[in-house]
Amino acid sequence: MAARSFLFVLGSSRAGGNTETLARIAAEQLPPDTEQRWLALRDHPLPDFEDLRHPERRHVQPSGNAETLLRATLEATDVVIASPLYWYSVSSVTKRYLDHWSGWLETPGADFRRRMAGKNLWGVTALADEDPAVAEPLAGTLRISAEYLGMRWGGVLLGNGSKPGDVLADTAAVTRAKTFFS
Ligand SMILES: Cc1cc2nc3c(=O)[nH]c(=O)nc-3n(C[C@H](O)[C@H](O)[C@H](O)COP(=O)(O)O)c2cc1C
Numbered sequence: 001m002a003a004r005s006f007l008f009v010l011g012s013s014r015a016g017g018n019t020e021t022l023a024r025i026a027a028e029q030l031p032p033d034t035e036q037r038w039l040a041l042r043d044h045p046l047p048d049f050e051d052l053r054h055p056e057r058r059h060v061q062p063s064g065n066a067e068t069l070l071r072a073t074l075e076a077t078d079v080v081i082a083s084p085l086y087w088y089s090v091s092s093v094t095k096r097y098l099d100h101w102s103g104w105l106e107t108p109g110a111d112f113r114r115r116m117a118g119k120n121l122w123g124v125t126a127l128a129d130e131d132p133a134v135a136e137p138l139a140g141t142l143r144i145s146a147e148y149l150g151m152r153w154g155g156v157l158l159g160n161g162s163k164p165g166d167v168l169a170d171t172a173a174v175t176r177a178k179t180f181f182s
Contacts, residue, residue: 005035006181007076009069011083011094013042018126018167022159023082025177026124037072041093044068049099052106059108062100069097070104074112078120078154078181081142085127088137098145117150122181128162154181 008027012019027036044065052058062070073079083094090098104112123142127135139156146153157180159173160166167173 003033004030004077005075006030006037006078006080007072008036008038008080008082009073009094009097010038010040010042011081011091011097012040013091013093014164015040015042017084017164018159018161019082019084019124021165022126022157022167022173022177023080023124025174026157026180029178030181037076039069039072041097045093046096046100049096049103052103057106059106060103062104062107066100069100070107070110070112073101073104074110074115076119078122079151080122080124082124083138085125085129085135085138088134089141090138098141101145101149113149119151120154121146121151122154123156124159124180125156126159126161126167128160130160132158 006027008023010020030036046066046069052060081090081094083090086092089095101112104110121142123139125135125138135156135158142156143153157173157177160170
C-alpha cells in the first residue's frame with residue numbers, strides 16, 4: 001500500500017491552465033510510491049448544492065460525480081485544491097465542491113468528519129495580479145476549512161500568470177513548487 005495518496009482537485013474552467021501546470025511541477029517531486037489522482041471538476045460537474053440539514057435532516061446518498069469525488073476525497077491522505085484565483089477566492093466549481101463537503105458531513109456511513117481529520121490540505125493557485133496578498137481570501141478559506149475539519153494545513157503555492165503557460169515565467173513560483181510538498 002502506498003504511504004501517501006494525493007488527490008489533485010482541479011478547479012479551473014480551462015484545461016492546461018497555469019494552476020494545473022504549477023500543481024504538476026510540484027507533483028513531479030513526489031516520491032514514486034506516492035499515489036496521485038487528478039480529477040478536474042469541469043469534467044466531473046457536481047449538482048447545485050442544496051442544504052438539507054434543517055429543520056429535519058434529509059439524507060441523499062451521493063451518486064455519479066458526487067460519489068466519485070466523495071470516494072476520492074476519503075481515500076486520499078492529501079487533498080490538493082488547485083483552483084485559479086477567481087475574484088480573489090476559489091473558482092465557483094471549487095466552492096461548490098467545498099459546499100458538498102457540508103452535505104457529505106451528513107451522509108450516512110461516510111464518517112466524513114472523522115475520516116477528513118488528520119489528512120493534509122494544500123492549495124495551489126495562479127493569479128494575474130502581481131501582488132500575492134490579493135490571494136489572501138483564497139488562502140484563508142482553505143486554511144480555516146482545514147482547521148474546521150481537523151486537517152493539517154500545508155499552505156498555498158502561488159504562481160503568477162494570465163494566459164496558459166505564463167506561470168512558467170514565474171521562476172520563483174516554479175522553484176517553490178519543487179519543494180512545496182516536502
Ligand atoms: C472569472 C475570472 C476571475 C478572475 N479573478 C482574478 C482575481 O480576482 N485576481 C487575479 O489576480 N486574477 C484573476 N483572474 C485571472 C486568473 O486568475 C489567471 O488568468 C489565472 O492564470 C487563471 O488560472 P488557470 O490558467 O489555471 O485557469 C480571473 C480570471 C477569471 C476568468
